[in-house]
Amino acid sequence: MTQTIYINGRFLTHPVTGVQRYGLELIQALDDLSSRKAEGFEHYEFIVLTPKVELPALNLSVIRIKQVGALKGHLWEQLELPVHAFRHLLLNPCNTAPLFKRKQAVTLHDAAVYAVPDTYSRLFRLWYKIMFPALGLLSQQILTCSTFSKDQLIRYCGIPSSKMRVIPHGREHVLRAAADHEVLKKHGLDKPFVLAVSSMSPNKNFGSIVKAIQHLNVENVDFVIAGGSNPKLFQEQGELPDSVKYLGYVEEEELRALYEHAACFVFPSFYEGFGFPPLEAMTCGCPVIASHTASIPEVCGEAAIYCDPYDWRDIASKIQRVLEDPDLQDQMRARGFEQSSKFSWERCAKETFAAITADPRTHEIPINNASRSETG
Known part of the structure; x- marks a missing residue:
C-alpha cells in the first residue's frame, strides 16, 4: 500500500x-x-x-x-x-x-x-x-x-x-549551469581577482572586506563583488580603489565562471546556518577564505583558510597570503574538491x-x- x-x-x-x-x-x-x-x-x-x-x-x-x-x-x-x-x-x-x-x-x-x-x-x-x-x-x-x-x-x-x-x-546545483566565461570580457576581468558575493544584510560583513581591500599591499589584482550589492553601502566606507568592480546581479552561469576563474573567494560572514557560497566556490575549484565562526568550519573542513570576521586586518592578511602563493592556491583547490564531494x-x-x-x-x-x- x-x-x-x-x-x-x-x-x-x-x-x-x-x-x-x-x-x-x-x-x-x-x-x-x-x-x-x-x-x-x-x-x-x-x-x-x-x-x-x-x-x-x-x-x-x-x-x-x-x-x-x-x-x-x-x-x-x-x-x-x-x-x-x-x-x-x-x-x-x-x-x-x-x-x-x-x-x-x-x-x-x-x-x-x-x-x-x-x-x-x-x-x-x-x-x-x-x-x-x-x-x-x-x-x-x-x-x-x-x-x-x-x-x-x-x-x-x-x-x-x-x-x-x-x-x-548538497552542492550539485552550481554545476548544472554551464559556465558563461563571457562575464569576464563583459567586465574587463583580465587580471587575477578576489571574489566576494554580496547581499544587503549587515550579517555578511562586507564592510570588513572593503577595509581589507583598502589596506592590501598587492598590485595587478582586481576585487569583484557580485550579487545584489548596493555600491552606496560600500562607498560609505570611504574612497575605494579603482580595482574594486561591482557586477550587480549575475546569472548562475556567470557566477560559476567567476568561481572558476577567481584567485580566491572571501566569505567573512558573522553568522550562517550552513553557508552555500563557500561550498559552491569549493565545488568550482576556487580557494576559499572564510570566517572561523558559526557553521562555516563544518562546511569547509580543512579546505579553507579561516579568518577572524571581526578583524579586517586578519582578513587582509589571509587574502594577501593566498594571492602571493600560487602553490597554496593549487593545494586549496584540491582540498576544496575533496571537501565539497562530501555533500x-x-x-x-x-x-x-x-x-x-x-x-x-x-x-x-x-x-x-x-x-x-x-x-x-
Missing part, C-alpha cells in the same frame, strides 16, 4: 535565496529517487501542496503539484494547508509550517532571528520567535542543516535534542526520507530504510 507524504510548497511563491534553493533541490532529488524507485521509495508518493498562484516550472517526473485553497501566504499555510494535508505526514522544508499540525517534519535552517536580530524587521522577528519554539514543541520532528544550527535551536528555542536531525545540504542533494534527500519515515515514537529508522541511514 502506498503512503502519501505532502510537501509544503509555499516557498515556491518566493524569490530563490539559500532557503528556497534547499527546498527546490530537495524536491528535485526526492523526485529522482522516487522515479528510480530507490529502496523504500516505492512505498511512498510525494505531493507538493501550494496556493493557487503562478509557480516556476519544476520539471518533475513523478512528484505531483496540487494547488489548493483560496488563501495565500501565512493564512494559507496556517489555515488551509493543514486541512488539505489532513492525517498525512507533512514535510515543511523552508522554516515555516502550520503551528498546530503534529504529524509533520520541519526544516529550521538557523536561529538567526535570535543570534543576529538586527538583520530582520521587527515584525519578522516577532513571528519567527513565536513560530520556532511552537514548532519545536508540537511537530513530530525538526531537521536542520548543521550541528551549529542544531545547538543554536536547542539553546534559543528549547527544542529537545531527541527530536532533531542534522542533514547537510550531495541525493544524500540530503535520502537522509531526509529516512528521518521522516522513522518511527516517531523512537526515531528509529525502519529496516527497509536502514541502508539510507548509512550515508549519515
